[in-house]
Amino acid sequence: MIVGVHHIAVGVDDFGKALDFYTKALGFSIESEAEFDNVEKVDQAIGLKQARAKTAMLKAGNVFLELWHYSSPEPRDLRSRACDFGYPHFALQVDDIESEYDRLKSFGMEFVGDIVHFDEKSSAIYGRDPCGNLIEIYEIKNSETPQLDRNKLGLALSNGN
Template sequence: MHHVGMTVTDLAAAVAFFEALGMELEGKAHMEGEFVDGVIGLDGSRSEIAMLRTPDDRYRVEFSEFQTPDAVDGSSHAPINALGLRHVAFVVDDLDDTLARIKPLGGEVVRNVETYQDMLKTCYVRGPEGMLIELCEYFS
């Protein structure tokens, strides 16, 4: 896998949230033109994108903020049992510290932080624009 792509209406907020999760900004770019339209299937598109990578450089998340055409609601606050891509999961070193860093950026635990058999502490978090993020801390 190279990356997961998400469309947002506030690129800066999405970047700040994922940087607080420990991801690193790889770069930003303006996207438009025939090549882009041909790939994504939208005529006259213009967008700003940001690519973030995990600290180990293995995985990436790409955010797109469209100027044209306008973004459409994709049920960003759908529950976990809705069809389609629902969440992205990250392993973190310290779940409590991570939650403290993302709370000021709008990160809210969906229900509980749970521990499974002294192996794993995990929770779902809603981030910017309703993104559903799973955070996992494994115990050694």
């Protein structure tokens, strides 16, 4: 039985810069950090040979986000667009998209367009983290649109405090 989604993994080209962004700008807490170099069981699990990487497991609310920075094998830059196959983006639900846009822009997030308002239902804008990964900032404006259960969230993402 599937219990739920445990974590989303994000490949980054600058571990320190990404860790700062996800903790300071987005409010994730660091649950654990690890490094490995040519560990047989890790190679077997991820399907690589002689892998070397740093990882951090981050948490906000009821979701974990895992940052990966590989130094071996040599990573390729596969910055995706919203229409590409694979895992092109993840979305963060916010309460006030305009203030989050301003706040995240002050942390250096580069947005790919302007905030779009979908009638009275929702608003969205896409931006990139410091390593180029696409993140959707998403505000839900009515109870008919599927959204996170706030009673099960635990702690909330940063509100800039």
